[in-house]
Amino acid sequence: MHEASIAYELLNIAVKECSKNGYSKIKTIKVVIGRATGVVPEALLFAFNVLREDTIAKHANLIIEEAPVKGFCKDCKNEFESNENYILFECPNCGSFSINLISGKELNIKEMEVS
Amino acid sequence: MKVMLTTKILDANERIAEENKKMFKEAGVYVVNLMSSPGAGKTSLLEKTIEAIKDKVRVGVIEGDITGTNDAERIDRFGIPVVQINTEGACHLDANMIANAAKELPLKDLDLLFIENVGNLVCPAEFKVGEDVKVMILSLTEGDDKPLKYPLMFQESSVLIINKIDLKDYLDVSIDKIKKDAQFLNPKIKIFEVSCKTGQGIDEWTNWLLTSIS
Numbered sequence: 001m002h003e004a005s006i007a008y009e010l011l012n013i014a015v016k017e018c019s020k021n022g023y024s025k026i027k028t029i030k031v032v033i034g035r036a037t038g039v040v041p042e043a044l045l046f047a048f049n050v051l052r053e054d055t056i057a058k059h060a061n062l063i064i065e066e067a068p069v070k071g072f073c074k075d076c077k078n079e080f081e082s083n084e085n086y087i088l089f090e091c092p093n094c095g096s097f098s099i100n101l102i103s104g105k106e107l108n109i110k111e112m113e114v115s
Numbered sequence: 116m117k118v119m120l121t122t123k124i125l126d127a128n129e130r131i132a133e134e135n136k137k138m139f140k141e142a143g144v145y146v147v148n149l150m151s152s153p154g155a156g157k158t159s160l161l162e163k164t165i166e167a168i169k170d171k172v173r174v175g176v177i178e179g180d181i182t183g184t185n186d187a188e189r190i191d192r193f194g195i196p197v198v199q200i201n202t203e204g205a206c207h208l209d210a211n212m213i214a215n216a217a218k219e220l221p222l223k224d225l226d227l228l229f230i231e232n233v234g235n236l237v238c239p240a241e242f243k244v245g246e247d248v249k250v251m252i253l254s255l256t257e258g259d260d261k262p263l264k265y266p267l268m269f270q271e272s273s274v275l276i277i278n279k280i281d282l283k284d285y286l287d288v289s290i291d292k293i294k295k296d297a298q299f300l301n302p303k304i305k306i307f308e309v310s311c312k313t314g315q316g317i318d319e320w321t322n323w324l325l326t327s328i329s
Contacts, residue, residue, distance in 0.1 A: 002207055002238030010124045017120065031124065038237060038267035086266030089302050097302065109120045 003039060006107070007047035014112055015055055023114040026057040030111045034067045036087045036104035041066065069104035128242055131210035135217065135245025142222035144175075145328040146230065148246035150268065153234030155254040156278040158186045159311035161229055165193050167321045172226040172328060177216045179208040179233045186231060196220050207238040210245055227328055236261070240268040248327065250274040259288045262296035269300045274307070276320060281310040 014029050033039050041064045048062045069082040075096035082088050087104055090097055123129065139146050151157050158178075165174055175196040178186040187199035198216045200208060213230060220228070230246065232239040240249075251272040253261055256279055262269045269275065275297050277290060290308065297304050305323070309316035 002241055005205070005207070005209065006124055009127060012127070013122050013124065017118065021118070036267065038241060086300055087270055107124045109122045109124060111120060112118045114116060114118055
């Protein structure tokens with residue numbers, strides 16, 4: 001249910017950005033949601049569709065781009081991708097724990113189409 | 116036309132959380148964000164913990180619930196500062212709620228502040244409130260499949276308290292599996308096994324807590 005808070009915040013950011021730059025209508029908002037954030041895209045979309053009423057995003061489409069969990073192993077120098085919805089701490093190739101997370105925790109607004 | 120953005124959606128919450136953290140630090144208060152499912156034993160753990168350490172450190176509590184003052188009344192019996200937040204339906208506490216609740220507390224007269232989050236194993240994990248440490252409770256009755264079903268909470272928490280271990284002989288649940296899966300998700304997680312009913316393991320937890328504060 002915390003998707004409602006996230007939808008509220010993203011609408012807030014989008015509407016503020018528009019009023020700052022003189023746009024009056026939002027057509028689309030594109031967001032990137034990492035798979036390890038625990039955010040359910042369907043729930044986010046549902047909350048967005050309720051909350052967009054009475055805003056300049058009333059007719060806006062929310063496009064959700066899911067980002068997979070990706071890491072880079074500093075030992076075997078391999079990049080890996082996981083289908084799981086949590087962060088990996090162990091390299092699936094060599095078992096090392098020296099890992100840099102590349103993607104999976106995103107919760108960002110990427111772009112909007114406005115007029 | 117297209118507008119490119121690179122804004123974090125929870126930026127506003129994170130900014131307020133940082134302000135809270137600064138405010139707590141300046142007041143010299145160590146802040147614990149306590150999270151779990153409903154009924155795992157958050158308030159019971161607080162009662163046991165306060166009982167054990169109240170002569171050593173000055174403790175305050177923020178209680179987060181959807182509605183009601185039951186938990187705040189349980190804490191109030193100890194004669195320590197307590198504030199109840201009613202989220203009126205929201206499934207988690209956010210940084211702004213904590214900023215407002217903190218105004219009601221004598222922060223300068225506290226060493227330790229517990230924030231008891233809304234009972235929920237999902238949403239609270241996503242929202243920083245300005246805490247020093249996130250502590251989660253999993254009770255044995257919830258089952259040993261929970262770490263892999265709710266990975267975010269286990270990955271965000273620094274401490275896992277396994278509660279209700281007095282029931283282990285009555286349940287088909289493996290404490291080893293809980294620990295193994297929690298450590299798989301979060302190799303650095305610190306684990307305590309306790310029973311708030313019998314008091315078993317409370318000392319280890321409170322000793323760790325007192326060391327962290329000092």
